[in-house]
Amino acid sequence: MKLFPTLNIRQGRVIPTAGGLPSSDMDPLTMAEHLLDQGAQCLALVDVDAAHGVGHNRDLIGRILSRAAAREKRPCVQVAGGIRASDQAQFFLDQGAAWLVVGTIFLKAPAVVENLLGRFRANLTAAIDARGGQVHCSGWVANTGLDALALAERAKQHGFRRLLFVDIPDSDDAEPDFDTARRLSAAAKLPLLMGGSLTRPEHLHAAQARGDLHGAIVDALLLVKDPALMELIHPASCA
Structure with a gap:
């Protein structure tokens, strides 16, 4: 299972995915390089402002991508948040992104x-x-009333080759919804990544023990707080 340390970027700073994790004074570029120096082979960058439609951090993310692409061992970097047009997608790919999330x-x-x-x-x-099991959009703000399984099947029909299940926690101490992850994997029969609710070390160990997850999206702040979790990282390709 791939491990994607995730930097959620708002107004140029890294913020926690959910409550319970401390913020950091480390700027996003420094944090990304720190994680890569510690052995991370994958990264996920989320433009929180763009996801909410209130500005963007595109230039900063571009700098992180460029710096990562210039490393001797190039990491696999995923970008998400507010990608709504071809020119935005092309920009991130040109800077070195491997995956884009819509x-x-x-x-x-x-x-x-x-x-x-x-x-x-x-x-x-x-x-x-x-x-x-209910789909939300616009940065987790709006409940669409759509069933997650129906959307997974739609994604496969459209021809997507990879799914990301962002399990939105309903509280700081929420447990991951691995049951929905299992059903999504079975319904779409596509590589499935999971994130959002993986906020504690035991969540990562539980995710790794499963056979239906292709990767885990985990808050970078958790790895900065508990560097021992970097031991969960194994050699990984971008596939």
């Missing part, structure tokens, strides 16, 4: 998604942000 537009603008798939299919991941 979520809200997958629900609201299927024609745009078809255009993106036509150009970038090999690099796209469909995100399913859900709480209790």
Whole structure:
């Protein structure tokens, strides 16, 4: 199972995915390089502002990508948050991103998604942000009323090759919804990554013990707080 330390970037700073984790004074570029120096082979970068439609951190993310791409051992980097047009997708790929995640537009603008798939299919991941099996969008704000399994099947029909299940925690001490992850994996029969609710060391160990997860998206702040978790990282490709 691949481990993706995730930097959630808002207004140029790294913020926790959910409550319970301390913030950090480390700037995103320094944190990304620190994680790579510690052995991380994958990274996930989330533009929280762009996901909410209130600005973006595109230039900062571009710098992180460029710096990562210049390393002797190039890591696999995934970018998410507010990717709604081909020029945005092309920018991140040009800077060195391996994977791009689309979520809200997958629900609201299927024609745009078809255009993106036509150009970038090999690099796209469909995100399913859900709480209790119900899909949310626009940065977890809006409950669409759509069933997560239905969206997974739609993603496969569209021709996506990879899914990301963002399990939205309903409290700081919420347990991961591995049951929904299992059902999504079975329904779509696509490589499935899971994140959102993996906020404690025991969550990562539980995820790693499963056979239905292709990767885990884990808050980078958790790895900075508990460096021993870096031992869970194994050699990984970008596939």
